[in-house]
Amino acid sequence: EDKVVQSPLSLVVHEGDTVTLNCSYEVTNFRSLLWYKQEKKAPTFLFMLTSSGIEKKSGRLSSILDKKELFSILNITATQTGDSAVYLCAVEGTIQGAQKLVFGQGTRLTINP
Amino acid sequence: GAVVSQHPSRVICKSGTSVKIECRSLDFQATTMFWYRQFPKQSLMLMATSNEGSKATYEQGVEKDKFLINHASLTLSTLTVTSAHPEDSSFYICSARAIQPGLASYNEQFFGPGTRLTVL
Numbered sequence: 001e002d003k004v005v006q007s008p009l010s011l012v013v014h015e016g017d018t019v020t021l022n023c024s025y026e027v028t029n030f031r032s033l034l035w036y037k038q039e040k041k042a043p044t045f046l047f048m049l050t051s052s053g054i055e056k057k058s059g060r061l062s063s064i065l066d067k068k069e070l071f072s073i074l075n076i077t078a079t080q081t082g083d084s085a086v087y088l089c090a091v092e093g094t095i096q097g098a099q100k101l102v103f104g105q106g107t108r109l110t111i112n113p
Numbered sequence: 114g115a116v117v118s119q120h121p122s123r124v125i126c127k128s129g130t131s132v133k134i135e136c137r138s139l140d141f142q143a144t145t146m147f148w149y150r151q152f153p154k155q156s157l158m159l160m161a162t163s164n165e166g167s168k169a170t171y172e173q174g175v176e177k178d179k180f181l182i183n184h185a186s187l188t189l190s191t192l193t194v195t196s197a198h199p200e201d202s203s204f205y206i207c208s209a210r211a212i213q214p215g216l217a218s219y220n221e222q223f224f225g226p227g228t229r230l231t232v233l
Contacts, residue, residue: 034221042206042224043157088156098170099210101147101222103156 002027004091006104014112015081021074021107023089031099033065033072036088038106043088046074079111116140117209119225126197127233134192134228136207142187143209147222148180151204163190197232204229 004025013019025033032050036043047056049065049072056063060079065072076083089104116139126132136146144165149157161171161182169182179201181193190209194201208222 036224042227044224045221048221090157098162099145100159100162101157101208103158105156108154 002091002093002095002102004089004102004104006087006089006107008107009105010108010110012110012112013079015079017079017111018075018077019079019109021076021087021089021109023072023074023104025070025072025089025091025102025104027091027093027095027102029094030067031092031094034090034092034101035063035072035074036090038086038088046087076109079109081111081113084109084111115211115221115223117207117223117225119205119207119228121228122226123229123231125231125233128198129196132194132197132230134194134205134207134230136190136192136209136225138188138209138211138223141209141211141223143211144187145210146184146190147208147210148182148190148192149206149208151206151227157206160192194230197230199232202230202232 007022032048034048035046047063052067060077063074086106086108088106090101092101118137120135146163148160150160151157159172160175161169163169163182163184165184165187171177184190204227206227207225210222
C-alpha cells in the first residue's frame with residue numbers, strides 16, 4: 001500500500017529555535033517528493049525534490065531527499081511565529097497507470113514567541 | 114501565474130440538497146484536475162482524478178454516484194455532492210496540473226483555495 005508517514009505529528013518550539021520535520025514514504029514508481037505549508041486554506045508549495053542528496057533552500061527553509069532510504073527532511077532555522085502551520089509532505093508516484101499525490105498526515109508546528 | 118480558483122469558498126446547506134463546487138485554472142490549461150477532501154486535523158485524501166473530456170477516475174471507497182465530477186473544458190472541473198449529509202461536511206480542495214512544458218514545474222499540481230462544506 002502506498003503511504004507517506006510524517007513525524008512528529010505535532011511540535012511546539014520557541015521562536016528562534018531550529019526544527020527538523022521528517023517524511024518517509026513507500027510509493028509506487030516514485031516521481032517526486034513535495035513539501036507544502038498549510039495555514040487555514042489550501043496548501044502552498046515549498047519544495048519539490050526529485051534527486052537524492054541535493055539540498056533545496058529558500059530563505060530559512062531547506063529540504064533534502066534520500067531516495068535510498070526513502071526519506072526527506074524539512075529544516076526551518078531561526079523560526080518565527082509566522083512559521084506556525086501544518087507542514088505536509090506529499091509524494092507523487094505513478095500508481096495504477098496514473099500520476100497521483102499521496103499525502104502524509106502533516107506535522108502541526110507551533111512557534112511560541 | 115498558475116492560479117487556481119474555487120467557488121464557492123464556503124457553503125452551508127441542509128441535509129439532502131446537492132452542492133456544486135467549481136474549480137478553475139485561471140491562467141493556464143489543465144488536462145488533469147484532482148479533487149481532495151480534508152477532514153479536520155487530517156491530511157488531504159485524493160477522491161478522484163478528473164481528465165478533460167473523459168470520465169473521472171475515483172479512488173477506492175469514493176462513491177461515484179454521490180460525488181459527480183465533470184471536466185468539460187481545459188480550465189474548469191466541477192464536483193457535485195449529491196444528497197449531501199452531515200458526514201459529507203469537509204474541506205474540499207481541487208488542484209490542476211499544467212500541461213505546458215516550461216511552465217514552472219511541468220508536472221506540478223497547483224492547488225485551489227478550497228471550499229468548506231457544512232451540511233446541517
